[in-house]
Amino acid sequence: MNLSIDHKNPLPLHIQAENLLRNMIKDPQYAGGKFLPNEVQLAKQLAISRSTLRHALNKLVYEGLLTRKKGVGTKVAEAAISSKSKNWLSFTQEMTARGIIIKNFELHVTWVLPDETIANFFEISPTKKVLKLERLRGKAEGPFVYFISYFHPRVGLTGEEDFKRPLYDILEKDYMTVATLSKEEISARSADKFIAAKLELEPGHPILVRKRFVYDQGERPIEYNLGYYRADSFVYTVESRRE
Amino acid sequence: MNLSIDHKNPLPLHIQAENLLRNMIKDPQYAGGKFLPNEVQLAKQLAISRSTLRHALNKLVYEGLLTRKKGVGTKVAEAAISSKSKNWLSFTQEMTARGIIIKNFELHVTWVLPDETIANFFEISPTKKVLKLERLRGKAEGPFVYFISYFHPRVGLTGEEDFKRPLYDILEKDYMTVATLSKEEISARSADKFIAAKLELEPGHPILVRKRFVYDQGERPIEYNLGYYRADSFVYTVESRRE
DNA sequence: CTGGATATTATGTACAAACATATAAACATA
DNA sequence: TATGTTTATATGTTTGTACATAATATCCAG
Structure with missing residues (x-):
């Protein structure tokens, strides 16, 4: 699985970012409750704009995989098994x-x-x-x-x-x-x-x-x-x- | 309920737009399958930017209330009204x-x-x-x-x-x-x-x-x-x- | 009249730039 | 000690701009 974003790849960047994040948050480091890097930093890291990154983040937040808090940060949602x-x-x-x-x-x-x-x-x-x-x-x-x-x-x-x-x-x-x-x-x-x-x-x-x-x-x-x-x-x- | 967007209102514009759209699409005119005005036009009509409008539209699309088709337009989803x-x-x-x-x-x-x-x-x-x-x-x-x-x-x-x-x-x-x-x-x-x-x-x-x-x-x-x-x-x- | 090139239209993707606001930590004051 | 005040940090909101791409409509040649 790709660990970085490829601007040549025809797959939209926000989709690539989304996939990448899905993998990232499986890492015990993050699944354990640690905050992800902040948006500005993460955007720079992935070499995409903050808007594009947010597009990807939004999707995961909507699915309930991530939670965000203004002024604090973004982390993996409580992994309570639920339906x-x-x-x-x-x-x-x-x-x-x-x-x-x-x-x-x-x-x-x-x-x-x-x-x-x-x-x-x-x-x-x-x-x-x-x-x-x-x-x-x-x-x-x-x-x-x-x-x-x-x-x-x-x-x-x-x-x-x-x-x-x-x-x-x-x-x-x-x-x-x-x-x-x-x-x-x-x-x-x-x-x-x-x-x-x-x-x-x-x-x-x-x-x-x-x-x-x-x-x-x-x-x-x-x-x-x-x-x-x-x-x-x-x-x-x-x-x-x-x- | 408000039928227009108030830039003085502390409620974020995309939320106002979302509420407004929720009402708008109840109108038999749109519920009947007619396309909404296109994004550029609608944004101008509501006096908000296209990005903000899209933010609102996205939410309704996520919820399955609207469907969009590239190059065609946006309309109320077929079965959305039902149950x-x-x-x-x-x-x-x-x-x-x-x-x-x-x-x-x-x-x-x-x-x-x-x-x-x-x-x-x-x-x-x-x-x-x-x-x-x-x-x-x-x-x-x-x-x-x-x-x-x-x-x-x-x-x-x-x-x-x-x-x-x-x-x-x-x-x-x-x-x-x-x-x-x-x-x-x-x-x-x-x-x-x-x-x-x-x-x-x-x-x-x-x-x-x-x-x-x-x-x-x-x-x-x-x-x-x-x-x-x-x-x-x-x-x-x-x-x-x-x- | 038909097939294919072309233009038009509307959504899709992407970036950059500000400013707003909530949170928490550091600091200062009573 | 307790309580404000400031400051740094991170997400939230909003706008503007540009180009890509899919679907449809139009027109022109044969």
Whole structure:
């Protein structure tokens, strides 16, 4: 990856700067909370104007990766693991953007009969088997989320796919299915024995449950997803605006 | 609402322009798909520079309200008008819509010194007292949520208001403050003794915590709200769409 | 009448230069 | 010691200017 800006490169300078910054802030030095060099200095360092640099910075600030404070400086935003409904990033993309490397602890693929909720959501017969994908994921230190996904037969997944690739990438590129609409329900509960064991905590500890109903462009159901998050490492964020 | 830009107004010009544009594009003329005036012309019309105008336009483009096309023009995005404002119901309105009658179990109003989070969010000194409103609310059978709200001094609340009225009604009608933007963080935790007692459950039981940061039209902070919900009676739902 | 060169139009990119304002540290005063 | 005051620093705001590039409209030759 390039570590400096190339004025000959046809890629716009502010995009180059943006990419460069994305890498820069993954450095533990900055991810640890240290301020970036100030704008004037950084602009000089990259040999671009302050305006162009700010253009790049703005984008990262908008994405919530950086925070700025007038008179103080710019630094990497608190790397609290969170979910931003607005941007529609995949789990992996979002975590990577924050410099968090996701590790897969477990991965199971099976074919199962749908329970009532799922059969209803998919509008299929309860005797028709669906693909079930279970994943235990987290950081190097340990898992923090247990995912269960069910896929509508219409999608055409075989179960032989490489689920280490980003899910929505597989769906889009290999199955021409674009996830367009998602309805989510977030609730709290205490961990039962099964989930507690997976997430390496005591039964009874609070967990955050996220149910996700995913639809394609035609608003047809394609995925039902359950996520069980350790309460101590996940915050769900929402931004809403009225006009 | 102002229909032109006031260079005397301390509110930054690009924010004024942004607000103005938000109104402008509600006009059926533009919402119907007509192109806005071109940037150079519009800048002249508003008596601001093209850069400043673009700053405002960029924000709306980020939000997905406008789409631009090089060499062609800028217009209101196709699907932008649809579902956005859906979320903005007051707690009481929302519950009433579901046929749930809300009972106030407790209601306390006090003036307190803000902690660091609040002082930071409000951008005020930690020595400046703010109004704190605590409410225990629920159904006839029992409470299910404990709310704590802090209000920015700018709003002008005295503490003598009738808080049995809907909050946003008070703010709009009596204090000319319109809550326009809200950022929320949802997390899970187990109830401490205080909250457990309020919500009539055992300490250690899971609860859902909702932090809410509320802003007015000028994106100035006006309220910080904490909601502690019984996990067995509350689910948070979100709908998001990508275009 | 059609295809291709050309001009026009509007957004995209980039830089330079001031001045405004919030923050924090250094300093001075009561 | 406590409280202002100044100063250095960094981001925030605003303007002006110039040229690049994509999309569209126009015109001209064959």
